[in-house]
Amino acid sequence: MSTHPMSQPLSHPALSVADPELAALVGAEEQLQADTLRLIPSENYVSAAVLEATGTVLQNKYSEGYAGRRYYEGQQNIDLVETLAVERAKAVFGVEHANVQPYSGSPANLAAYLAFAEPGDTVLGMALPMGGHLTHGWGVSATGRWFRGVQYGVRPGSALIDFDEVRDLARKERPKIIFCGGTAVPRTIDFAAFGEIAREVGAVLVADIAHIAGLVAGGAHPSPVPHADVISTTTHKTLRGPRGAMLMSRASHAKAVDKAVFPGLQGGPHNHTTAAIAVALREAAAPSFRDYAHAVVANAKALAEALLARGYDLVSGGTDNHLVLIDLTSKDVPGKVAAKALDRAGIVVNYNTVPFDPRKPFDPSGIRIGTPSLTSRGLGTDRMPLVAEWIDRSVQAAAKGDEDALAVIRGEVAELLAGYPAPGLATD
Known part of the structure; x- marks a missing residue:
């Protein structure tokens, strides 16, 4: 095992006293992450600053609603924290609207359904075995049970998205929502092609960039902003933030998106996560992050x-x-x-x-x-x-x-x- 002084487990004095068993497990995980080569593409290391933000007293607050429109008092600081995260998201990704409250990627995608479709409506997404995500209308997911999921795939041989199939399915099925992006897509996503198809059939295009958000932020992958109505992303993975999510959109969709997240799906946001998202977005705006993404x-x-x-x-x-x-x-x-x-x-x-x-x-x-x-x-x-x-x-x-x-x-x-x-x- 590693003996490098910079790779030793962190100190958790209070936890070690209160719950030695759990402290030992955390320490073991720290050592495991230090000594193993982590190649899972959805995992990353967050900075010490992001870690600290997730452990602050912001954990103690309930903040249902949005900045300036809360259902609880005592939100003077929380409003500023959330506003900071929102403004940084808008700046990093160049979007008109950002919601930083979704708990994770799946609820963020569910909010898109709630905002732009009714149960039973048709949605078009990439098939899970071809690299898509469960929440893009796959049958075993709630999105495939509550909505009519239609899936597109890739071409045999090249394993590239078959845009002829995407267009034909969109024209035939007239989906309310088209999802692009996935969990095992090793090639550049052609957001422009998806946007053209979505406009032709009057569908809302949701770009799920959970895997590539950091690459988009760092200019190492084309942005979906000019082409997608809504952008869904987690805040960890390549973005190197906490386990959270964001929904970004054009200003014309802001009200529908916000209403779908709260009160549509969630109660109070996780303020400590919001703070950590703000930290990660500040880091993502630095020139060094652009170097990292490339x-x-x-x-x-x-x-x-x-x-x-x-x-x-x-x-x-x-x-x-x-x-x-x-x-x-x-x-x-x-x-x-x-x-x-x-x-x-x-x-x-x-x-x-x-x-x-x-x-x-x-x-x-x-x-x-x-x-x-x-x-x-x-x-x-x-x-x-x-x-x-x-x-x-x-x-x-x-x-x-x-x-x-x-x-x-x-x-x-x-x-x-x-x-x-x-x-x-x-x-x-």
Whole structure:
């Protein structure tokens, strides 16, 4: 394990006294995050400032309503905190309206349904097995049960979005809402093409940028602002904020969006999360964040190239963003087996379906990896061939059941990461 002084667990004196058992678990997780290579594309490290904001006395306040229009007194400071977060969101993303109250990405998407559709209305979204999200109308989600979900997919071979299919479905089904974005989309999202289709059929276009919000903020991915009516995003992932969400929109949709979030779906906002969102947005406005966003993409491209050189099949042949989706069919190792072996090697990924996957979702053919976390630690493109080598060796070890080989890799991973302390885990 790492012995680097900047990677030691943080001190939690009050928690250690009040609940030693839980304090020990938190410490163990801190050590795990310090010593493992975290490649799950939806995870990241927040700064110490974001961590501090989530633990402030803002936790103690109830603040139903919006700034200047609360149902509780004593909101003098809370109103300023929320306004700060809203104004920073508007500035970072260049939007006319922002709501920072959604608790997470799924409630944010539900608010879009509540604002612009009625139960039973048709919605068009990317199919989950093709890279979409549960809340884009997939059957097992409430959005697929309460609304009529119609799904578009990708082209066989290229694994790129089939815009002929999107247009044909939109013309035929006349959806009230079209969702674009997803959870396993390794290529640039063509917001302009979606916007054109949505306008043609009179649909509201919701761009779900939860995965790429930090890339958009940092100029490493095109913005949906000129094309989408509503933008939904989480505030963690590539944006490096707390576990929260935002809904942004044109001014003409502000009232509908706000009413859908509160009182439509939620009660009082989580003020400590709002404060941490404000901090993260301040960080995202700095020039260094722009460098970070571009480095995330550069690392992902370098990692993809190194994997291709080792004979791995990548969905769509590579990546334009932070995410790489690997089809392990040719390696004769199921995704779940590979993911668990990688975890034992100190490399954290998630098993994932690939387009047209013949295997079941809980035992799929692929793994999903990404570069936000390792980039936050300062690893650059020069380290990506080594990361690809570790992945390759781990997959081979999984195929052979070679636990000793996985243990060797885990030691190598911890040794390297000792020189790259993680943000938010550093101590004086």
